[in-house]
Amino acid sequence: xxxxxxxxxxxxxxxxxxxxxxxxxxxxxxxxxxxxxxxxxxxxxxxxxxxxxxxxxxxxxxxxxxxxxxxxxxxxxxxxxxxxxxxxxxxxxxxxxxxxxxxxxxxx
Amino acid sequence: xxxxxxxxxxxxxxxxxxxxxxxxxxxxxxxxxxxxxxxxxxxxxxxxxxxxxxxxxxxxxxxxxxxxxxxxxxxxxxxxxxxxxxxxxxxxxxxxxxxxxxxxxxxxxxxxxxxx
Numbered sequence: 001x002x003x004x005x006x007x008x009x010x011x012x013x014x015x016x017x018x019x020x021x022x023x024x025x026x027x028x029x030x031x032x033x034x035x036x037x038x039x040x041x042x043x044x045x046x047x048x049x050x051x052x053x054x055x056x057x058x059x060x061x062x063x064x065x066x067x068x069x070x071x072x073x074x075x076x077x078x079x080x081x082x083x084x085x086x087x088x089x090x091x092x093x094x095x096x097x098x099x100x101x102x103x104x105x106x107x108x
Numbered sequence: 109x110x111x112x113x114x115x116x117x118x119x120x121x122x123x124x125x126x127x128x129x130x131x132x133x134x135x136x137x138x139x140x141x142x143x144x145x146x147x148x149x150x151x152x153x154x155x156x157x158x159x160x161x162x163x164x165x166x167x168x169x170x171x172x173x174x175x176x177x178x179x180x181x182x183x184x185x186x187x188x189x190x191x192x193x194x195x196x197x198x199x200x201x202x203x204x205x206x207x208x209x210x211x212x213x214x215x216x217x218x219x220x221x222x223x224x
Contacts, residue, residue, distance in 0.1 A: 035210040037153075044203055044214035045153065056212060088153055092209035096169045097155040 002027050002091050004100035012108040019076040021103045023089035028069045030093030036065055036074045039102075040085045048087075049074065081107075110134045110213060112204045117218030124194050124222070130187040130204030130215060138162075138182040141208025144189050146200035147217070154200075157189065158208040167208075172198075194222045 003026040013019055023034070032052035037045040047056040049065035052072060062077040076083055084107050089100040116128040128144070143158040157178040158167045166178055177190040187204055199222050205211035 033209065037211075039153075044216055045211075046214070047210060047212045050210045050212075090153070090155075090210065095167055097158075097209060099153040099155070101152050 001096055002029065002094055002098055004089050004091060004098055006089060006100035006103045008103060010104045010106060012106050013079055014108045015079050015081055017079050019079055019105060021074040021087055023072040023100050025070040025091060029091045032068050033091060033093035034067070034072050035090045035092065037088045037090065038085045039088065045088065112206065112213060112215035114202065114204050114215045114218040117202065117220045119221045119223065120194055121224050122195060122222055125190070125192045126194065126220060128189040128191065128202055128218060132185045132187070137185040140206050142180060142187045143205045143208060143211060144178060145203045145205050145211065147203070148200045156202070159187070160208065191220070196222050198222050
């Protein structure tokens, strides 16, 4: 099973700043099969990025994903108030599909 | 609007059973792998099971193998999760999700509580 470790656990930033969230895998993720999700309190997760760097339908271009192998990054270029939420990475290159523990992005 | 709506959650005693349903609308359900993902209270996300478009292939996380069964009825645009021998650690919000690997559409979830 591939274990995903997200860092930092909590990130405190202000609107307008740049956010960089990391996801490290215990083994190489096949074919960069990695996704990022955003979850707000009481709501279902929303797919942001798949295949490490492809934006999902309707996702603003301030969200970008990068990385390969064991190291992946989600970047939010300029934070908007609605971006403060919990973010999860997920690998689907091998079974079982696994999620990271999440990074909470909070307003500073 | 494209959506997934779960139902069937509730309170059940340890060792009991529950069947979750997910109704899909406004997309061609039979074209997609479908999955269940759960989230224990205050915790992260855990993939539970996935099923191929025609039901011929099913995948499960080890912790539910032999206890949970995923199924679908394409004529009714519905996905199901039969949960038997439930344990306290199965307590979670269960989400229906479109996709077999990454998940591009999610329902709002249904809460399953396993407690005596």
